[in-house]
Amino acid sequence: MNDMGRHLAAFCSAFFVLAAQGAADDAPFCALRFGFRYTQPDRWTEMRAALEKNRAAFDEVWFSTGISFPPLAWHEEHARQCAVAAADLRKVGIVPSIEIQTIIGHTDGILETGDCSGQDWGTMVSADGLAARRLSCPRDPKLIAYFTRVAELHAVWKPGTVWVDDDLSYRNRAPVLKPENNLPGCFCDRCLAGFAKAEGRTWERGELARSIRADAEVRRRWDEYSCAGFGELTRAIATAVHRVSPETVLGYQYGGPPRLAIPRGLYDGSGKSVRLRPGAGAYWDVDAHQQLDKAYYLQTTLCAARKEPWIGACCPEIETCPRTFACRTAQGVVLEAFENLVLGMDFLSMFVADARTDESMAFYADRLFPRLAAAHSFLKGYRDANRGTRPCGFSVADEVPAKFVACRGIPIAPAMGRSLGPLPDVKKIPARTAGAEWMAGGRAKETLVMQVVSSVALTNFYAQCDNAAGNRLPVLFEEAVMAFAMPRVKEDGTLVSVAFVNASIDRQDPVAVRLRGVPTNVQVAVWHQPEAEPVEIGLVRCGGDVRVRLPRIGAWECGYLIFK
Numbered sequence: 001m002n003d004m005g006r007h008l009a010a011f012c013s014a015f016f017v018l019a020a021q022g023a024a025d026d027a028p029f030c031a032l033r034f035g036f037r038y039t040q041p042d043r044w045t046e047m048r049a050a051l052e053k054n055r056a057a058f059d060e061v062w063f064s065t066g067i068s069f070p071p072l073a074w075h076e077e078h079a080r081q082c083a084v085a086a087a088d089l090r091k092v093g094i095v096p097s098i099e100i101q102t103i104i105g106h107t108d109g110i111l112e113t114g115d116c117s118g119q120d121w122g123t124m125v126s127a128d129g130l131a132a133r134r135l136s137c138p139r140d141p142k143l144i145a146y147f148t149r150v151a152e153l154h155a156v157w158k159p160g161t162v163w164v165d166d167d168l169s170y171r172n173r174a175p176v177l178k179p180e181n182n183l184p185g186c187f188c189d190r191c192l193a194g195f196a197k198a199e200g201r202t203w204e205r206g207e208l209a210r211s212i213r214a215d216a217e218v219r220r221r222w223d224e225y226s227c228a229g230f231g232e233l234t235r236a237i238a239t240a241v242h243r244v245s246p247e248t249v250l251g252y253q254y255g256g257p258p259r260l261a262i263p264r265g266l267y268d269g270s271g272k273s274v275r276l277r278p279g280a281g282a283y284w285d286v287d288a289h290q291q292l293d294k295a296y297y298l299q300t301t302l303c304a305a306r307k308e309p310w311i312g313a314c315c316p317e318i319e320t321c322p323r324t325f326a327c328r329t330a331q332g333v334v335l336e337a338f339e340n341l342v343l344g345m346d347f348l349s350m351f352v353a354d355a356r357t358d359e360s361m362a363f364y365a366d367r368l369f370p371r372l373a374a375a376h377s378f379l380k381g382y383r384d385a386n387r388g389t390r391p392c393g394f395s396v397a398d399e400v401p402a403k404f405v406a407c408r409g410i411p412i413a414p415a416m417g418r419s420l421g422p423l424p425d426v427k428k429i430p431a432r433t434a435g436a437e438w439m440a441g442g443r444a445k446e447t448l449v450m451q452v453v454s455s456v457a458l459t460n461f462y463a464q465c466d467n468a469a470g471n472r473l474p475v476l477f478e479e480a481v482m483a484f485a486m487p488r489v490k491e492d493g494t495l496v497s498v499a500f501v502n503a504s505i506d507r508q509d510p511v512a513v514r515l516r517g518v519p520t521n522v523q524v525a526v527w528h529q530p531e532a533e534p535v536e537i538g539l540v541r542c543g544g545d546v547r548v549r550l551p552r553i554g555a556w557e558c559g560y561l562i563f564k
Contacts, residue, residue, distance in 0.1 A: 026249070027275060027313035028060035028095045028160065029380050030337075030348045030372075035101075036066040036078060037355035039085045047353075048088050050365035057373035060095040060160060062349070065150060067102050068114025069134075075150050083157035095160040099253070100237070103147055104167045107174045108133045118146065125188040126176040127209035135173050137186050139194065139229045147233070148240045155244035162241050163251040164234060164266070166279060170227055170259040183212055185226035195225050224261075231265035238269025249312070251275035257301045260308065267310040276305060277349050279317030285332040288556050289403040289503070292484060295339040296406070299414035302344075306416055313346040323354035325363050330371030331556065334379070334530055335501065338558045341383050342486045342499040343391055343414040348379070375530040382499070382528070385562050389488040389496045390416070392474055394423035394465065404450035407503035408458060409481040410465055411474065418489055420469045429453055429461050455480035474498075478512040493517050497562040502553045510549050518546040522563040527551055529559040537561070 038047045051058065063082045065075065086096035104124070105111045111134040121142035123132040136143045151162065167173070171184050185191070187205050196203050199221070203211075211218040238250050250266035252258070252274060263274045278298045282290040298316050305311050318336050320328035337348050350372070353364050393411030405426060406412045413419050426449050453461070458480040466473040474487035474495050482504040488497045495517035502508040518539065525548055527535045540547040553559055 027315070027347045029383070030058050030376060031060035031062055031097070031315070031350065032058040032353065033062040033099060033349055033351040034064065034353045035355055036064045038353070039063050039078070039081045041081065043355050044081070044085050044088075046361045046365075048085070050361060050369055051089070051094065052092055053365055054369035054373045055092055055094075056376050057369045058094060058350075060097055061089055062097045062099045062161075062163060063159075064099045064101045065154070066114060067106075068111050068116050069102070069119040069146070070115040071118040072146065072149055074115070074118070075153055079153035079156065082154060086157045086159070096157070097161040097163065098154045098159045099163040099165060100147065100150060100154075101165045102167055103136065103143075103164060103233070104138060105135045105173060106167050108135060109174070111135070121146070122188055122190065124173070124176050124186045125191075125205075127183040127187050127205065127212075129187070129205060130176060131188075132173070132176050135176060137188050137190060138168075138233050139186070139190055144233055144236050148236050151237045151240040152244055155241045155248060158245045159248055161249045161251050161275060162237075163253055163275075163277070164237060166254045168230055168234070168252070168262055169254050169256060170223070170230060170262065171256070183209055185222060186229075191226070191229065194229075195222065198225055223259075227259045227261035230259070231261040231268075234262055234265030235269040236265075238266045240269075242270040242272075249273070249275060251277060253277045253279065253317070254301075255279045255317075258305055260305060263305070264308075264310070273310055273312030275312045276302065276314045277317055278302060278314070279319065282336070283319050283321035283328070285328050288332065288335065289407065291332070291336040292339050292406060292501075292503075293403045295336070295343050296412075296414055298340065298345075299343050299416060303415045315347045315349045316340040316345050317351070318348060319351040322357050322359075323352055324357050324359045325367075328352070330368050330375075333368075333372065334375045335556060335558055337375075337379055338382070338499070339484070339501065341379060341386075342488075342560075344416055346383070371531075378528055378530040382497070382560050386488045386497055389490055390418045392418040392487045392489045393420060394469075395419040395421065396423050402450065407482060407484045407501075408450055408453075409462065409475075409477045409483050409485050411486050420473065422468075424461070424464050424468050426450060426461070429457050429464075472516050474516050476514040476516070478514065481508060481511055483508060487515075487517075489517060494519060495563070497560050499558070499560045500550060500553065501558045502555060505555045507555060508550075508553045510552050512547060512549050514542070515546045515548060516544070518563060522546075524564045525561050526564055527559055527561055529553070529557065536564075 037043050063085065082098060089096045116134055119134065121140040122137045124135040124137055125131045154162065192203055192205060212222050241248050241250065249272055250270050252263040252266060263276065266274045278301045280294050280297050282294040295316065302314055318333060333350065333352060352368060391414055393413040395413055429449055462477055466476050474489065475485050475498055484501040484503050486499045487495055489495055495515060523539060525537045525539055527537055535551060537548055
């Protein structure tokens with residue numbers, strides 16, 4: 001790359017980071033998402049009371065249109081109920097929004113748990129001719145008319161955001177999906193005829209399926225055509241919203257890498273930047289490492305999207321499933337929220353309450369929401385203090401690090417982070433792993449090494465990492481830790497903050513760490529933790545480095561250091 005190319009790449013990188021961070025100004029910081037039952041009169045009163053009691057927990061609430069296809073008369077009544085609830089929220093300063101939760105549908109089985117009597121349009125057909133019972137064909141005009149009307153009904157009460165759900169993801173849904181016949185898209189007669197017209201030739205369903213498998217160019221054209229159908233649907237919905245409520249923003253929830261034609265339809269129909277909410281599981285507290293793996297993965301799904309000028313603020317899926325006492329703790333929710341902000345998200349979305357379960361409102365109102373309210377200023381303070389910065393660390397080949405590597409005190413950059421270069425080979429750590437050989441079956445070698453590595457070997461590896469970074473590793477622990485640590489830096493390399501998560505079931509006693517890139521005029525750092533007062537910590541200058549001792553932190557607790 002020549003000098004001009006390098007300067008242009010650096011400028012674009014900085015622009016995308018600052019644009020993404022700036023977009024967060026327009027999005028309420030923390031949203032609560034829940035199903036349609038909570039806006040019905042018999043449940044709204046108690047939910048409203050819980051939200052008012054814990055006003056600091058949430059800045060926005062996403063209502064829902066439900067998971068099936070009831071008659072439009074049902075949606076008319078539901079929109080009236082949402083309008084009442086929206087007025088109540090605005091009185092206490094909470095932004096009301098709406099999620100069109102079902103359009104195509106996740107599965108026939110899920111759809112049929114609700115009322116589908118309003119469905120009078122065609123269903124998806126698989127490549128082998130299997131027609132779904134309920135899953136919708138995205139190009140059916142009756143489907144488009146139905147959801148255009150649903151969007152209009154809710155636009156009347158001026159929601160802050162209208163979200164379309166991830167059942168619009170470009171992938172087949174059961175029972176269309178078969179492992180041996182995993183071809184995306186709808187192969188109904190209407191969709192086949194449209195593709196044939198675009199191709200200028202006829203396609204028989206089986207012939208097309210064989211060609212898609214055999215010919216990458218046919219596959220590309222089929223994917224492009226299919227995604228354009230989803231884009232036409234989202235454009236119709238966005239146009240309907242914008243016509244009634246021009247200030248409303250559109251958003252897209254999805255799982256896996258997004259097909260940009262789908263959210264692009266929302267932009268084309270509204271002319272406003274589109275918010276994104278990627279998701280990928282990890283709905284339980286069973287393995288806290290999974291949440292970190294997910295947070296890294298979500299950043300990879302945003303890589304291409306973040307470069308589009310019409311993409312706005314992005315938030316992670318923070319979800320419990322089911323939304324019950326024994327599924328997920330407040331600590332787990334706060335940890336996942338923090339990790340996602342650390343790696344680059346702009347705001348938060350939490351699906352943590354559900355009237356479909358028999359969970360008591362007391363659990364939400366008196367146990368879960370208060371803890372989230374107490375952590376709100378900690379989380380938002382971290383986001384706000386790090387505007388215009390990027391997470392900084394080593395790169396890994398697939399941009400999704402082994403979870404144990406990222407939780408051993410070695411900063412691993414996410415997809416859009418600032419790279420220190422490739423991570424040194426962890427399989428070459430000089431360590432005695434006697435007794436570990438029998439554990440190796442079915443595990444990646446680097447994962448095994450990071451699980452059994454000694455404290456001596458790990459501190460030696462820190463030195464190797466620092467050497468690989470030109471002795472400018474922003475965070476260098478002076479003793480072995482089991483912790484996720486992530487520095488955030490400005491484009492010139494100035495260190496702004498260091499996030500820390502104790503990734504073990506034991507407390508982490510005070511630990512010494514060397515920091516690089518701290519401005520020379522800074523004398524004091526401030527340590528922040530949820531539900532605790534900030535603590536000032538003195539800095540000791542050691543040449544160009546700064547030495548600091550982080551306070552004790554409990555098992556799977558988090559905090560961050562920022563400089564005054």
